Structures are given as C-alpha cells and as structure tokens.
Amino acid sequence: MSKPSLTNELTRLYELLEKGAITKEEYEEHKALLLSQARATSFPNDEYSNPAQPKPAEEKPQIIINQSTSAAASSSAAVIAKNGGCVKTTLAALGFLVIIAVLLQTCSGNEKTTPNTPAPEPAQNIANTDNQKTAQENIQALLQSALQENTAANNEINTVWTDMDADVRNYLKPQQLTWNHEKKKQCQANEYSTPEQNQIAYLNCETNITRTRILELQAQKNQIYTEIKEAQLQKVKQEAKDSLETLHTTWDTIPEPIKDQLNSNFKNWTESANKECNTAQPADTQVQTDINRHTCITKLAKAKIKELQGYKI
Numbered sequence: 001m002s003k004p005s006l007t008n009e010l011t012r013l014y015e016l017l018e019k020g021a022i023t024k025e026e027y028e029e030h031k032a033l034l035l036s037q038a039r040a041t042s043f044p045n046d047e048y049s050n051p052a053q054p055k056p057a058e059e060k061p062q063i064i065i066n067q068s069t070s071a072a073a074s075s076s077a078a079v080i081a082k083n084g085g086c087v088k089t090t091l092a093a094l095g096f097l098v099i100i101a102v103l104l105q106t107c108s109g110n111e112k113t114t115p116n117t118p119a120p121e122p123a124q125n126i127a128n129t130d131n132q133k134t135a136q137e138n139i140q141a142l143l144q145s146a147l148q149e150n151t152a153a154n155n156e157i158n159t160v161w162t163d164m165d166a167d168v169r170n171y172l173k174p175q176q177l178t179w180n181h182e183k184k185k186q187c188q189a190n191e192y193s194t195p196e197q198n199q200i201a202y203l204n205c206e207t208n209i210t211r212t213r214i215l216e217l218q219a220q221k222n223q224i225y226t227e228i229k230e231a232q233l234q235k236v237k238q239e240a241k242d243s244l245e246t247l248h249t250t251w252d253t254i255p256e257p258i259k260d261q262l263n264s265n266f267k268n269w270t271e272s273a274n275k276e277c278n279t280a281q282p283a284d285t286q287v288q289t290d291i292n293r294h295t296c297i298t299k300l301a302k303a304k305i306k307e308l309q310g311y312k313i
C-alpha cells in the first residue's frame with residue numbers, strides 16, 4: 001500500500017477545517033508541520049509550496065461539534081504531523097471516522113427526542129383557570145349565604161307582624177306598606193359588574209333593612225298597643241255607659257202596670273248580664289279584658305233596649 005501524498009494529507013486537513021473539526025490556528029499549525037516533514041524527507045513527487053485550494057466537497061449541512069470533538073481532531077492532526085506516513089494517515093482517518101460517528105449519533109438522537117417532547121403547558125394559564133374557578137365558587141357561596149339570611153329575616157318580621165295585636169297591626173299597616181316600597185327602592189342600585197354580585201348586594205341590603213325594621217316594630221307595638229288600647233277602652237266604656245242610660249230611659253217610658261209585670265224579669269236580666277260580662281274569658285292584658293267586658297255590656301244592653309221598646313205605648 002503506497003504512502004499518501006502530501007497533497008492528500010493537506011486536503012484531508014483542509015476538510016477537517018471546513019467541517020469545523022479543527023480551528024483555523026490548528027489548521028495552520030498542522031499544515032506547517034506537514035510541509036516541514038515533507039521537506040525533511042524530500043518527497044520528489046510532492047509539491048512543497050502551498051497547494052492550490054481543493055474543490056470544496058459536496059455541500060453538507062453544517063454541524064456544530066463540541067469542544068471535546070475539536071480536541072480529539074486536534075490531537076489526531078498532531079499525531080499525523082509527528083509520525084508521518086501511513087501511521088499519520090491511519091490515525092487521521094480513524095479520528096475523522098470517530099467524529100462522523102459521534103455527529104451522526106447525536107443528530108439521530110436529537111431527531112428522535114425532539115418531536116416527541118410535548119410543549120409545556122403555560123403555568124400562567126393554569127393559575128388563571130384555578131383563580132377563576134375559586135372566585136366563582138366563592139361568589140356562589142356568598143350568594144347562598146345571602147339568600148339564607150334574607151329568608152330568615154323575612155320569616156322573623158312576618159312572625160312579629162302576625163303575632164301583633166290586630167288593632168296595632170291595622171294602625172301600623174299604612175306605615176308598613178310605605179316601608180316595603182322604600183326598602184325595594186333603596187336596595188335596587190346595580191353597582192357591580194355581574195348579576196350574582198348585584199343579587200348578593202341587594203339581598204344583604206334588604207336583610208339589613210328588615211332586621212332594623214323588626215326592632216322598630218317590636219318597640220312600636222308595645223308603645224302603640226298601650227296608646228291604642230287606652231283610647232279604645234275609653235271609647236267602649238263610654239259606649240257601655242250610654243247603652244245602660246238608654247236602657248234605663250227606655251225602662252222608664254214603659255207604663256207602670258207593664259213595668260210591674262216585667263220588674264222581676266228586668267232584675268234577673270241585670271244580674272245575668274253582669275255575670276256574663278264579668279266572667280268572660282280574660283285576654284292577655286288587663287286593658288283588653290276591660291275592653292271586652294264593656295263591649296259585652298254594650299251588646300247585651302242594646303239587645304235589651306230593643307226588647308223593651310216593644311212594651312212602649
């Protein structure tokens with residue numbers, strides 16, 4: 001097997017430079033060593049001047065080689081320059097083949113792994129989705145709580161209103177209707193961006209106003225009850241008094257012979273009426289009990305007056 005010529009060795013060295021296996025400085029250093037070796041051995045068939053630049057090899061995709069590969073190529077070139085001949089050529093070829101094998105393996109590995117690597121999901125999108133879900137759950141919880149509190153407040157005011165004395169309730173009814181209208185008007189402001197937030201605000205507003213009204217009704221019903229019942233008692237007392245006076249006047253207009261016949265009956269009626277009205281079922285308060293007694297007297301007196309009028313001449 002013939003020794004490689006200086007031209008071939010320089011060509012291979014240049015190819016290493018073109019491929020990026022060695023640096024420009026390493027290329028110049030190794031080339032000088034080859035030329036020096038050639039002059040020392042006096043190869044008759046080789047040229048000692050710089051060879052003409054060989055035709056560039058067929059274009060291949062440029063591949064970047066790491067530092068360790070470059071160092072290996074530099075080491076191979078140094079051995080070639082030092083030992084010369086077949087040993088230099090063989091080592092250079094082996095180094096070049098190793099470089100090519102490493103490059104092919106690296107490229108193949110990249111092609112296999114790169115397409116299969118899934119794109120990472122943006123962490124910001126995940127965080128935003130979680131925040132939106134949490135915010136919606138919080139709004140629904142607030143809405144449910146507002147509904148429950150509003151229902152409880154409405155039930156409480158309805159109980160206070162129903163348990164109230166009928167006379168007091170009738171007295172407060174116009175005031176209560178006005179309050180209902182003003183409550184709805186005051187709580188209808190839409191200040192928020194979503195229907196849920198506006199509904200929560202409306203319910204909370206209505207609940208607060210209702211609870212305040214409950215306290216007002218509880219205070220008013222006691223005060224108004226006393227005022228109304230005192231006025232009512234005075235009224236029924238007067239009505240009972242007037243009815244008894246009318247009864248006695250009617251009795252006096254009856255002729256004496258007829259009165260003598262009815263006298264026993266009239267006395268029995270008087271005792272029975274007093275007993276019936278005094279023993280009637282008492283009310284929750286004394287004032288209401290008195291009102292009921294006088295109302296009873298008025299009712300019985302009017303009935304007796306109507307009966308006695310039939311005996312008048």
